[in-house]
Amino acid sequence: MSEKKEKIKPAKFEKRFKRWRRLYACCRWLMPVKKYGHTKPYNDGSYVIVGNHRSGLDIIPAALATDKPVRYMAKKDLFERGLIKKLCESMEVISVSRDGNDVRAVMQALKALKNGEIVAIYPEGTRNKTEEIFLPFKSGATTLSIKTHSPIIPVVHVRKMRLFKRAHVIYGEPLEFTEFYDKKLTEEDIKHCDEILRNKMYELYEELLQILTKKKKAK
Secondary structure, eight states: OOOOOOOOOOOHHHHHHHHHHHHHHHTGGGSOEEEEESOSOOOSSOEEEEEOOSSGGGHHHHHTTOSSOEEEEEEGGGGGSHHHHHHHHHTTOEEEOTTSOOHHHHHHHHHHHHTTOEEEEOTTOSOOOSSSSSOOOOSOHHHHHHHHTOOEEEEEESSOOOTTSOEEEEEOOOBOOGGGTTSOOOHHHHHHHHHHHHHHHHHHHHHHHHHHHHHHHHO
16 A cells, blocks of 8 residues: 655745735736846745845845745844834744844845745845945845855846836846855955946846837837
8 A cells, every 4th residue: 555645735934925926916017027138937946036126116026036935134124113024024034134244144044045945135235215226235145145055146127116117127147156165255255256246237237228228219
């Protein structure tokens, strides 16, 4: 008599994330997203999704990069605001101190990535309300990537995302720093990798801007 295979139940977090995905699918007209670049979902392992940050709606492009649940890293302040606090707790958001010196948050992110999960991080640290393309990046994303051998997926948009307006988002190819795997990282190594990531995101920004300019001229 053959043994019954035990069914693995999805975690509560995974179930919740699937519900949020279904909700977005039903209300996509509220926040439609046009994808460019690498448009296929990344589902084959752990990834660090890195995006620029102009509004709270920036969580949507990160979620659309994969069919898997996404663990977001967000500033600690969000856990002090009623409904947003409950939403963050429900979505198992990783709370990060404003100074960026948060060992607990780093350990949580490392554990998630080593478990094959996907983590999203916004290296600007806060919403960009300036005319600058990006705010100065805080270190962390490339270190997480290197320590867990998880490729980085850069995700960039050029305009602030708003309800009832189509958002245009470009997804980069996986960025890996394999030459630093299993190596003791120096400050110079981290700065070098951060600069590569930042430059890649600038390239994607310019690429998307050119696409949108051509579209506008063609009308």
